[in-house]
Amino acid sequence: MPIKRKSRGRSKGQKGRSDYVQCSMCGELVPRDKAKKVTRRISIVDPALANELRQKGAYLPSRIETKYYCISCAVHMGLVKVRSKEARKSRRWRR
Numbered sequence: 001m002p003i004k005r006k007s008r009g010r011s012k013g014q015k016g017r018s019d020y021v022q023c024s025m026c027g028e029l030v031p032r033d034k035a036k037k038v039t040r041r042i043s044i045v046d047p048a049l050a051n052e053l054r055q056k057g058a059y060l061p062s063r064i065e066t067k068y069y070c071i072s073c074a075v076h077m078g079l080v081k082v083r084s085k086e087a088r089k090s091r092r093w094r095r
Contacts, residue, residue: 004088005088009034009071010031010033010034011033011034012031012033015033018031018032018033019031019032020032021035021068022068023035023068023069023070024067024069024073025069025070025073025076025077026070026072026073028070028073030068030070030071032068034071035068035069035070036068036069036070036071036074036079036080037066037067037068038066038067038068038069038079039064039065039066039067040064040065040067041062041063041064041065042062042063042064042065043060043062044060044061044062044063045060
């Protein structure tokens with residue numbers, strides 16, 4: 001059976017089996033090395049108040065939120081684009 005990608009869509013190399021994570025959108029269990037990881041910094045303070053506090057020189061903490069998405073949800077959200085066969089061979093493609 002022909003394969004679409006050399007890595008079969010994973011980044012595990014020769015590690016063997018990898019653990020699973022749950023997709024943040026649909027709940028599907030996806031191997032960690034296949035899932036798309038999105039990390040965002042979220043401010044705890046509301047933006048209007050944050051501007052005032054920054055002007056006063058205050059330190060504003062923020063928490064880091066990490067989400068994992070399966071490939072179908074990542075394509076649906078626009079995190080990953082569908083590429084042609086030639087574009088998949090090129091490593092220069094970036095978002």
